[in-house]
Amino acid sequence: MGKDVIVACDFASADAVFDFLDKFEGRKPFVKIGMELFYAEGPSIVREIKKRGHKIFLDLKLHDIPNTVKKSMAVLSRLDVDMCNLHAGGTVRMMEAAIEGLTRPDGTRPILIAVTQLTSTDQQSMEEDMLIHEPIDKVVMHYASRAKSAGLDGVVCSPLEAGKVHEVCGCDFLTVTPGVRFADGDIGDQKRVMTPSEARKIGSDYIVVGRPITAASDPVAAYEKCVSEFCD
Numbered sequence: 001m002g003k004d005v006i007v008a009c010d011f012a013s014a015d016a017v018f019d020f021l022d023k024f025e026g027r028k029p030f031v032k033i034g035m036e037l038f039y040a041e042g043p044s045i046v047r048e049i050k051k052r053g054h055k056i057f058l059d060l061k062l063h064d065i066p067n068t069v070k071k072s073m074a075v076l077s078r079l080d081v082d083m084c085n086l087h088a089g090g091t092v093r094m095m096e097a098a099i100e101g102l103t104r105p106d107g108t109r110p111i112l113i114a115v116t117q118l119t120s121t122d123q124q125s126m127e128e129d130m131l132i133h134e135p136i137d138k139v140v141m142h143y144a145s146r147a148k149s150a151g152l153d154g155v156v157c158s159p160l161e162a163g164k165v166h167e168v169c170g171c172d173f174l175t176v177t178p179g180v181r182f183a184d185g186d187i188g189d190q191k192r193v194m195t196p197s198e199a200r201k202i203g204s205d206y207i208v209v210g211r212p213i214t215a216a217s218d219p220v221a222a223y224e225k226c227v228s229e230f231c232d
C-alpha cells in the first residue's frame, strides 16, 4: 500500500473534471472527489471516473450516529471507491460501524482513513468551540490512536504531523497529507506546507495535491513532477 500522488479534483462540474482528466491521455492519476463535485453531480461522477480507470478517494468526511454511518458506508463501498474517510470525533463505535458497513461480502473494503482535527481548527477554536483544553498535537495523536484501535487504516494529517503519527501508531498506519506545494510555488490559503520531496522524507504515504496541479499551466507536467519527487 501507499506512496502515491492523489490529485484533488476540486471542480464544480463533471465537464470541468473531464476536461482536466482528458489532458492526462494514457496516465490515470489517483483522484480525490470532494463534497463540492459529489454534491453537484451525485454518485454517477464516481462511476464515470472509475470507468475511465482512475482510483478514487471519496472525501466526504462522514460523521453521524453509528447506524447511519454504517449504512452510508455500505453505499460508498458498492460504488467501488478505493479510499474514503470520516471524522474520528464520531467515536470508536462510529468508526467500527463504518468498517462493518464498508466490508463487502468477500471481505474486501476500501481504505478507510480518519480526519483527526481539521487543519482549519486551531487551539483557540478547539478550546472555545469544543471545550477541549489539551494541546492540539496531543488531541490529534489521541484521535489517530483511537482510529487505529477501531481498525482504520490511517489518518488525513498535515505532512508536519506524519512522522509523529507513524511513531505513535506504527509505520503501517497510513498518513494521507494535503498542504503540499512546490518549492517555487504559490502557497495560496494553505498555512503549513511541504514540498513533495520533504513529504516523502518525513514518511507521508500519500500526498493530496490540488491547485499546484489543477491550476498549473501544464497540469500533466506538474503531476509528473510531483510523482518524481514523491514516489520515484
Ligand code: C5P
Residues within 6 Å of the ligand: 008, 010, 034, 118, 119, 120, 156, 157, 178, 179, 180, 190, 208, 209, 210, 211, 212
Ligand atoms: O489546492 P490544494 O493543494 O490546497 O488542495 C488540497 C486539498 O486537500 C483540498 O481538496 C482540501 O480540501 C484538502 N484538505 C486540506 N487540508 C485538510 C484536509 C483536506 O487541504 N486538512
